[in-house]
Amino acid sequence: MRSYGKTDKGIKRARNEDTIFYSDQSIGNLPNLYIIADGMGGHNAGAFASEYSVKGFVDFVKKATWDNPVKIIEDGICSVNQMVHEKSSEEEYYKMGTTFVVSTIIQKKLYIGNIGDSRLYIIRNKEIQKITKDHSLVEEMVHTGHLTEDEANSHPKKNIITRAIGAEKTIIVDIYEVELESDDLILMCSDGLTNMLSHKEISNILEDGSFLEDKVKQLISRANELGGNDNISVIIIKTDIDER
Numbered sequence: 001m002r003s004y005g006k007t008d009k010g011i012k013r014a015r016n017e018d019t020i021f022y023s024d025q026s027i028g029n030l031p032n033l034y035i036i037a038d039g040m041g042g043h044n045a046g047a048f049a050s051e052y053s054v055k056g057f058v059d060f061v062k063k064a065t066w067d068n069p070v071k072i073i074e075d076g077i078c079s080v081n082q083m084v085h086e087k088s089s090e091e092e093y094y095k096m097g098t099t100f101v102v103s104t105i106i107q108k109k110l111y112i113g114n115i116g117d118s119r120l121y122i123i124r125n126k127e128i129q130k131i132t133k134d135h136s137l138v139e140e141m142v143h144t145g146h147l148t149e150d151e152a153n154s155h156p157k158k159n160i161i162t163r164a165i166g167a168e169k170t171i172i173v174d175i176y177e178v179e180l181e182s183d184d185l186i187l188m189c190s191d192g193l194t195n196m197l198s199h200k201e202i203s204n205i206l207e208d209g210s211f212l213e214d215k216v217k218q219l220i221s222r223a224n225e226l227g228g229n230d231n232i233s234v235i236i237i238k239t240d241i242d243e244r
Contacts, residue, residue, distance in 0.1 A: 084165050
């Protein structure tokens, strides 16, 4: 397993409210761990929410005694949600929240937990596939047939999310399990990337044969070239699965 990640505040934002974590080494009972959180809230509350959530989740994983990755992910996100929700009652952190997408790879299977509109993609055989479903107003409108995907990308309300860490006392976590194939690339990102680059442009950059670090830097650089309207976070994971 090989990975590289980077976060950037972009061109237009005064601060970076995204937090990332990536480790190809074991964390607790998980053999690897990858997280992107995109915080929201006034003043510095968004930055605090994402950092607080990521740190809380990593600490939870380190202490978890069970082996089931789905249970670790789901219980960990629920625990973090309760932490953030309780903290958000304080004046300094009022109504703060964060998106949260987490993954781990065990043998040939990818396990994912998701809340909000940060995303996970798999690039396989030169095709890019979005695995996670956004918890956003425009995603619901696409699902019900009121918007096309292209219309959603430019919709003025595309940043309104319908589910986030800390928004409610309890939360429903979307869990995904995906069988991986040799040479799969996994892309995790905040919407600061996908709001600026099309799937085709992302796919072209990921296919260019460069090192993971270069791919990540190219994606962030291109998002900034196109305006850099938001914080941009990217993690790329190369699976290197041996199918012999």
